[in-house]
Amino acid sequence: MTLATHVRTLGRGPGRSRSLTREEAAEAMALMLTGEAAPEAVGALLMLLRMKGETAEEIAGLAEAAQAAMPAAPRADLDWPSYAAGRTRGLPWFLLSARLVSMAGHSVLLHGWNGSDGAVRAGLAAAGIPVLGGAETLPPGAIGYLPLEQAHPALFSLLNLRGVLGLRSCVNTVCRMLNPGRAPASVQGVFHPSYRLLQADAAALLGWRSLSVIKGGGGEVERHPGKDVEWFGLRDGQPGQGVYPAHAQLQHRLSELPGAVGLAEVWSGEATDPLAEAIVIATAAVALDTLGHAHPEALSRALWATRRTQLAA
The missing domain is CATH 1.20.970.10 (Transferase, Pyrimidine Nucleoside Phosphorylase; Chain C)
Structure with a gap:
């Protein structure tokens, strides 16, 4: 055929x-x-x-x-795709959120491609997230980023047809559903709200266990702490949905936040940015909830407060 x-x-x-x-x-x-x-x-x-x-x-x-069709990739506890492209969203604070989740003892595998927007790739080093080159083992508490063009060249070629066709295609959604590390839990961000339920329903058909899909900053897994954020997904293999309530006084769009302070400075404590910290904590709580923690907001805040004692060498 x-x-x-x-x-x-x-x-x-x-x-x-x-x-x-x-x-x-x-x-x-x-x-x-x-x-x-x-x-x-x-x-x-x-x-x-x-x-x-x-x-x-x-x-x-x-x-x-x-x-x-994909070669073996590192196994992980949490799958974190990053495929938003073409929309400037400011600094990728969600990278610090993923690092925070790894501090809770979970292995986290990020993977992606962001087109002409190089902010995510540029932020990896600042967030202390290594780029993986193959099927390295991710022990508990480890984190890494898998570039799609290296991990799955054939799928990358299809994704890159956006430049030829002039429009995104279903390949963008497929990449978000790739889950290369076969993780039992996944967090996904979308720009268009209708895709939240589509991806949740597809995950149910694929037999996934735990998933949260949110309308995130610029289409990434990045929760706005000043708004109620609705999630769609799975819990214990069953369809579910809910709302993460606002917990900070923040009326700006995430793309409008000042970016004078960098990821590394905020993580190390060299600089203080309450708005950025609120984004990091709120986004990490989404992942911790997806992983099954009973009090994800409190755990996220506690991890943030103790992060300086656990900085990577």
Whole structure:
């Protein structure tokens, strides 16, 4: 079967076209990842899915095929994708949140690609997060970042078609659902609220155990501490949703916060930025809640207060 078969299924027109089944979506992704499918067919399929709107079954099939084609990656307790691109959101304070979660004894695997926005990659060193080069073991309390272009070149090529097509595609969502470390818990950020439930439903189909999807700063897993933030996802494999209540007086958009103070300075305590600290603590609490901690807000604050005694060498 060629990719054209699946393009035909999606593009026959009103009354004749239909969504792909999970199995068909998996086969379509497998064909695209080989690099042997006609580029015209790849572009047509991705744009037809975008115009129609992806279903949870399609995302689940695409994601499981992408994961199956990926080389071994470090196992982790928490999966943390970072794929927002094209929207300036200010400094990536969520990197400090991920580091805070690792202090609670959880291994954290970040992975991603952010297009022309180099803020995340530039912030890794400042946040004390090493870039991983392969399937290194992540012991309890360890943290690392896996670049998509190194970890899954074929999927990266599909993601990079955004520059050719001029639009994002379902590959962005697939990357968020990749979970390369097969972690039992995952936190995900989206820019468009409708994707929260889509990704939660796809995760349920894939048999995931714990997931929180929020509308985060610039599409990243970054919680606004001055707003009530709704989450969709899974707890113990069952669908769930709730609200993380505001806990700070902060009316600005995250992208409007002053960026004069850097990640390293705030982490080390050389500089004080109450707004940045509120973002870090609030975002870490989302991850700690997803990991099953009973009092995530209190634990996040306690970890932040003791971080200076646990700085990496």
